[in-house]
Amino acid sequence: MHLSLALAVSALLFGIGVYGLLARRNAIAVLMAVELMLNAANLDLVAFDAWWRDQLHAGQSFALFVVVIAAAEVGVGLAIVLAVFRLRETVAVDSLTELADRDPVRAGGDVDAADEVAVGQ
Amino acid sequence: MTQWAIHSAWLIPALPAAAAVIGLLLWRLIPGGPAVPAIAGSAASLVMAVLVLAEVERSPGQVHQSSVFWTPTGGIPLAIGTRIDGLAAVIAVMVGVVALLVQIYSTAYMAGDRRYSVYAAEVSLFTAAMLLVVVASDLFELLIGWEVMGLCSYLLIGHYWQSEGARAAAVKAFITTRIGDTGFLFGIFVLGVGTHSFEIGRVVADPAALGHSTITAGALLLLAGVVGKSAQFPLHVWLPDAMAGPTPISALIHAATMVAAGIYAVARVYPVFLAAPVALTVLGIVACITMLGAALAALADDDLKRVLAWSTVSQLAYMAGGLAVGGWTAGIYHLLTHAAFKALLFLAAGSVLRSVGTNLMSEMGGLRTRLPVTFVTALVGAAALAGLPPFAGAFSKDGILAAAHARGGALGNAVYVVGLVTVFVTAAYVTRLVARTFFGSYRGALPHVHESPLVMTVPLVVLAFFAIALGLPLLAHSYGISRWLDAPAGSRPLEVSVGSVLLTGAIALCGVAGVALLHRRRPAEDPVLVLGRYARPLAKAFWVDEFYDRTLVRPTRALARSVLNIDRRGVDATVVGTGTATTLLGSALRRAQNGNVQAYASGLVVGVLAIVVAVSLAVAR
Numbered sequence: 001m002h003l004s005l006a007l008a009v010s011a012l013l014f015g016i017g018v019y020g021l022l023a024r025r026n027a028i029a030v031l032m033a034v035e036l037m038l039n040a041a042n043l044d045l046v047a048f049d050a051w052w053r054d055q056l057h058a059g060q061s062f063a064l065f066v067v068v069i070a071a072a073e074v075g076v077g078l079a080i081v082l083a084v085f086r087l088r089e090t091v092a093v094d095s096l097t098e099l100a101d102r103d104p105v106r107a108g109g110d111v112d113a114a115d116e117v118a119v120g121q
Numbered sequence: 122m123t124q125w126a127i128h129s130a131w132l133i134p135a136l137p138a139a140a141a142v143i144g145l146l147l148w149r150l151i152p153g154g155p156a157v158p159a160i161a162g163s164a165a166s167l168v169m170a171v172l173v174l175a176e177v178e179r180s181p182g183q184v185h186q187s188s189v190f191w192t193p194t195g196g197i198p199l200a201i202g203t204r205i206d207g208l209a210a211v212i213a214v215m216v217g218v219v220a221l222l223v224q225i226y227s228t229a230y231m232a233g234d235r236r237y238s239v240y241a242a243e244v245s246l247f248t249a250a251m252l253l254v255v256v257a258s259d260l261f262e263l264l265i266g267w268e269v270m271g272l273c274s275y276l277l278i279g280h281y282w283q284s285e286g287a288r289a290a291a292v293k294a295f296i297t298t299r300i301g302d303t304g305f306l307f308g309i310f311v312l313g314v315g316t317h318s319f320e321i322g323r324v325v326a327d328p329a330a331l332g333h334s335t336i337t338a339g340a341l342l343l344l345a346g347v348v349g350k351s352a353q354f355p356l357h358v359w360l361p362d363a364m365a366g367p368t369p370i371s372a373l374i375h376a377a378t379m380v381a382a383g384i385y386a387v388a389r390v391y392p393v394f395l396a397a398p399v400a401l402t403v404l405g406i407v408a409c410i411t412m413l414g415a416a417l418a419a420l421a422d423d424d425l426k427r428v429l430a431w432s433t434v435s436q437l438a439y440m441a442g443g444l445a446v447g448g449w450t451a452g453i454y455h456l457l458t459h460a461a462f463k464a465l466l467f468l469a470a471g472s473v474l475r476s477v478g479t480n481l482m483s484e485m486g487g488l489r490t491r492l493p494v495t496f497v498t499a500l501v502g503a504a505a506l507a508g509l510p511p512f513a514g515a516f517s518k519d520g521i522l523a524a525a526h527a528r529g530g531a532l533g534n535a536v537y538v539v540g541l542v543t544v545f546v547t548a549a550y551v552t553r554l555v556a557r558t559f560f561g562s563y564r565g566a567l568p569h570v571h572e573s574p575l576v577m578t579v580p581l582v583v584l585a586f587f588a589i590a591l592g593l594p595l596l597a598h599s600y601g602i603s604r605w606l607d608a609p610a611g612s613r614p615l616e617v618s619v620g621s622v623l624l625t626g627a628i629a630l631c632g633v634a635g636v637a638l639l640h641r642r643r644p645a646e647d648p649v650l651v652l653g654r655y656a657r658p659l660a661k662a663f664w665v666d667e668f669y670d671r672t673l674v675r676p677t678r679a680l681a682r683s684v685l686n687i688d689r690r691g692v693d694a695t696v697v698g699t700g701t702a703t704t705l706l707g708s709a710l711r712r713a714q715n716g717n718v719q720a721y722a723s724g725l726v727v728g729v730l731a732i733v734v735a736v737s738l739a740v741a742r
Contacts, residue, residue: 018726021719021722021726022719022722022723022726023719030719093717093718093719094717094719096716096718097715097716097717098716099714099716100714100715100716100717101711101714102711
């Protein structure tokens with residue numbers, strides 16, 4: 001199998017992942033998009049490992065590491081999403097903007113008041 | 122044990138200083154309140170001074186010096202100690218008497234004042250500072266007392282700090298004397314560096330060895346401080362304004378401390394001045410101008426206390442003139458008699474003010490029946506001030522004039538003639554003061570005017586006794602004031618002849634009679650009005666204050682304002698502008714952080730793509 005085929009699939013997966021990351025509003029979908037991007041990278045690692053006939057199989061080892069880390073990341077990510085859903089009853093990424101740095105003067109209040117709003121919600 | 126008191130002379134300034142600290146910090150613990158430590162401190166100091174004088178009396182002509190060296194820094198050593206001779210002992214007794222009487226008097230005069238404890242402590246500190254000047258053995262030690270006095274005068278003149286005038290007067294007194302003090306400090310430097318010692322004994326031992334220019338520069342610089350402290354022209358402007366303080370303070374400042382310190386400092390280092398004739402000439406000229414000018418200003422002022430203040434300026438000029446013509450003993454003698462009668466007059470004025478509630482003589486009059494004790498004692502003080510024999514002022518003033526006459530030359534004759542003219546003017550303004558205050562009919566609005574309490578009248582009687590008694594021992598030549606004062610070599614002895622006393626007495630009587638006649642003709646009218654339009658320059662004190670205002674105060678204010686403008690529009694604007702610019706930049710950048718994670722991720726992706734493209738292009742090339 002030619003390397004370019006694997007790279008094309010990988011690029012496609014990565015593109016889909018980027019699209020999902022930037023365009024989807026659902027936090028779970030965003031997490032899935034991130035998984036797609038990770039796995040696109042994994043595909044590249046494995047493909048190049050085979051292409052170069054690496055004696056140490058570094059690419060495959062890396063891929064395994066990425067899989068493990070991605071699993072852990074999804075565990076944490078989903079836990080956060082669950083917690084956010086319990087708190088806000090929504091997982092729409094674009095409505096979770098509490099960490100925005102608002103201009104204290106233009107917001108019409110002092111910094112303390114802005115902090116209280118952030119904590120209270 | 123024979124000289125126990127002289128060895129313990131350091132207690133003289135230390136006791137009132139301790140009284141000041143105790144009175145300020147611990148008066149709540151003392152039964153009887155803040156007056157107790159204040160009076161006890163002055164009284165103990167007076168007792169010490171009298172003991173010292175008694176021991177000095179037993180060993181005439183000796184100087185008792187004891188000092189401890191401190192700060193061995195390698196330069197000219199600084200000592201702290203006492204230097205007791207006849208002059209120091211006599212002046213210390215004088216300061217002690219006046220300070221004690223002022224403290225006693227103040228308990229009634231300042232009764233009910235909320236800041237009495239602070240006031241009493243400040244008076245104690247003031248006394249301590251003056252006594253430190255008196256007994257100091259080292260010029261820097263003297264300077265410490267000198268400067269503490271400046272501080273105390275500032276605090277006490279500004280005692281009624283809620284009034285605008287008192288604050289302004291306090292600042293004026295402080296700044297004006299400070300101008301002179303700068304010269305005084307540098308004078309000490311010149312003399313100290315010249316003789317490699319700041320000890321008064323070493324400085325006055327052989328001043329001529331310093332060289333003509335050094336000694337002249339040192340004496341002239343010291344003179345600047347003396348002119349400021351003793352309120353001589355051109356730095357006299359602070360003293361009349363200092364009347365904004367409580368009246369007992371005026372008595373203290375005018376009689377025993379502060380203004381006396383300037384004259385005392387000259388007398389203390391008199392050999393230095395004798396070695397610098399230029400400085401003595403300058404002192405004489407200043408004295409002539411001040412003597413007559415201040416007396417004329419006193420003639421026209423309507424404020425009772427200001428008249429007395431101008432008379433102090435004028436009388437200090439007599440002392441300065443006496444020192445300038447070599448009449449050292451006469452000058453010191455006049456300092457003593459002046460302390461007695463001027464303290465008396467100020468305390469009497471305080472008694473009057475407290476009774477009628479005003480300073481203006483146009484609202485007094487006819488008080489001789491209502492304030493009999495004050496009237497009689499004030500009359501004694503006024504006669505002494507006017508120079509009518511046999512009251513104290515006549516002999517001391519005549520001693521100065523005799524010294525001036527004996528010296529001759531342009532300076533001696535100038536002091537003599539101006540002095541005689543001033544005798545006439547002095548008698549005139551004193552008569553006007555007494556007539557306007559005590560004679561005629563009452564022009565004020567108060568229905569009941571009572572004599573002051575005993576606590577205030579007893580000091581008056583004591584001072585009246587001194588105002589008479591200080592004139593008497595002089596008649597017997599063997600036991601005069603000059604026996605106590607060991608005059609420095611080169612000064613003229615005190616000579617008072619019957620003929621010259623009669624001459625000055627007659628001139629004074631002319632002044633008294635003239636004003637008395639004017640007052641008799643029109644009792645309700647101010648006698649000074651007879652001068653017509655010439656009274657105005659006198660009442661304005663020859664516009665010296667206005668002149669200073671135009672030439673010094675306003676340009677300084679304008680400069681200060683322009684500096685303030687530069688500060689606000691230049692320095693401040695830069696600092697504030699930096700802050701504003703940073704805030705604006707921050708709010709521009711803050712727009713990027715809108716809380717939308719996907720926007721951040723977009724930026725990330727775009728950034729990575731840009732890097733990839735840039736790297737690819739670089740590699741391709």
